[in-house]
Amino acid sequence: MYTVIKRLEISAAHSLQLSYPSKCTTLHGHNWIITIYCRSHELNADGMVTDFSHIKEQVAGKLDHRNLNDVLPFNPTAENIARWVCEQVEHCYRVEVQESEGNTAIYEKEED
Numbered sequence: 001m002y003t004v005i006k007r008l009e010i011s012a013a014h015s016l017q018l019s020y021p022s023k024c025t026t027l028h029g030h031n032w033i034i035t036i037y038c039r040s041h042e043l044n045a046d047g048m049v050t051d052f053s054h055i056k057e058q059v060a061g062k063l064d065h066r067n068l069n070d071v072l073p074f075n076p077t078a079e080n081i082a083r084w085v086c087e088q089v090e091h092c093y094r095v096e097v098q099e100s101e102g103n104t105a106i107y108e109k110e111e112d
């Protein structure tokens, strides 16, 4: 089994729709740190699980320097972002989304 881990830093804004009063409902920004884990039993024809630069394109290319409410079709919580990233990247099984120091959400695919 091969594993690759890609760490990205993204600057992006969001505002959250919440069922309780919170300053997070106002538009604000974070320097997000997104860590993406991919694994595969077999390497592709290029000898890789997934090209690091393709992961960056698929995630940072869509999210960096954007208002996440404009580019994602759901309430952009760290948890929802982690699931979305996992769905975008081939062979991805785990994503950590650090919104700010000390605040991290993790999404992991269930075992097949």
Ligand SMILES: [Zn+2]
Residues within 6 Å of the ligand: 014, 024, 028, 029, 030, 099
């Ligand atoms: Zn926030």
